[in-house]
Amino acid sequence: MTTFDEREQGFEKKFALDQEQEFKAHARRNKALGQWAAGLMGLSNVEEYAKAVVKSDFELPGDEDVLRKVFEDLKGAGVSITEGEVRMKMAELLAQARESVKSGN
Template sequence: MTTFDKRQEGFEKKFALDEEQKFKAEARRNRMLGLWAAEKLGITGDAATAYAKDVVAADFEEAGDGDVLRKVLGDFSAKGVAVTEQAIRAKMTELLAVAAIEVKAGK
């Protein structure tokens, strides 16, 4: 194996690791967002945990964050909770930063 091949293999492994960490961070962010939203909706205990799992599952409907945003925003609207789309997006950004740190730390 040449030095170039080893370098290419290293880049491929790093890319795969980065993508895995990104996926884990987004899933963790969605779980934390679900728990945050559950609190705003007045959901507690096991029901809050179940709601957070529903938010995580919503992310598999389509690429990007739009599906998660629509779910939470729709649930807020249905329950009359006054939280704007911008506030949800800001919370998602905040929680993604926290989740990325936790994933990198191996938590």
């Protein structure tokens, strides 16, 4: 095996690891977002709602499906919040989740 082949395999492994970590970070972010939203709505079964938010991420590529679900649920529950505030919370929680995944927690 040449040095080039070894480098290529190294890059492929790093890419796979990065993708796995990003997937885990999004799942953690979605769970935390669901817990946050459930608290705002006063739901008693927080974990069930958080799981529903995680599942909603598989509907469409990107974050729009998660945003739509949480924002519409919050508005339906009478919570006064803007879409921008939900987006900001998503960004904040994603940064925390990435850090958590990176540190191995």
